[in-house]
Amino acid sequence: MIADLLPAPVASAWRRDDTEPVALYPEEAAAVARAVPRRQREFATVRLCARLALRRLGLPQAPLAPGVRGAPRWPHGVAGSMTHCAGYRAAALARTTDVLSLGIDAEPAEPLPEGVLDGVSLPGERGHLDELAARLPGVPWDRLLFSAKESVFKTWYPLTGRELGFDEASLVFEPAPDPRGHTGTFTARLLVPGPVTGGVRRDRFTGRWLVREGLVLTAIVLTR
Known part of the structure; x- marks a missing residue:
């Protein structure tokens, strides 16, 4: 998958x-x-x-x-x-x-444990997830946010060698129709200076996601 x-x-x-x-x-x-x-x-x-x-x-x-x-x-x-x-x-x-760097993450398609969302998200992201849940209630949006931030970190770390906090990137999701399950894209806006590669500062990462067969999967690939 x-x-x-x-x-x-x-x-x-x-x-x-x-x-x-x-x-x-x-x-x-x-x-x-x-x-x-x-x-x-x-x-x-x-x-x-x-x-x-x-x-x-x-x-x-x-x-x-x-x-x-x-x-x-x-x-x-x-x-x-x-x-x-x-x-x-x-x-x-x-x-x-x-490829400069990439990150993938897999999670069970279940809601996060009680209280975890507040620790891994920004207030604006929680409002965004509420709007998405009203449109597509079958997606565990909080778990998807967590997974996407894991993919952001895995992409970021090889380029910088430093930690990236959950509050240092703001994510927006865009669903797309797919008969096999829920899928779409996401954009992560870095709230700290992004890595510089090839003379270009990377302050946004874009990725893809899907929810299928009991799993949440996310991936980011930074191509040259």
């Missing part, structure tokens, strides 16, 4: 469970040696997805050990993003000659 949100230069793969055996590199295994079995399994499966995406780019497999904040250290010349939630794991990768 994540491929439905990604342009042609991006390769992706996804799995709904952790049933396939995955051989981890030593540095990968060391990163989760003390984790609970469930975490070890999802860690391995999402790396299986990343290896499949590398293969689709015509690139060799490589260890994908986590670095700062747990983000994977991608091979030279590769931009990528991983995500996992209950019932879904995915990875999306591209060559840096095509």
Whole structure:
């Protein structure tokens, strides 16, 4: 499903469970040696997805050990993003000659726990979600906002190397008709100076979203 949100230069793969055996590199295994079995399994499966995406780019497999904040250290010349939630794991990768940065996120299509929305949103965003909910009540808009902000952060961080707070980007969603489920686009306006790439300051990220088969998926791809 994540491929439905990604342009042609991006390769992706996804799995709904952790049933396939995955051989981890030593540095990968060391990163989760003390984790609970469930975490070890999802860690391995999402790396299986990343290896499949590398293969689709015509690139060799490589260890994908986590670095700062747990983000994977991608091979030279590769931009990528991983995500996992209950019932879904995915990875999306591209060559840096095509893509500056990208971010994907998956979440269960359920409302956020009580009180979480206020901590991850701005007042204007909450009003926007109320308007959207009146139009399309079948979409968990609060969860979609959370997912889209995760994709914003995953896109932002490789370009800046610094944290981005939930209150440092303001999002607007635009639904689009789709017979398979709810989908659309979103725009994130950065409320802090955006990264400068190729002499251009990027103060807005645009992405795509969908809600289908019990999942919320979001993706941002900054192409060159």
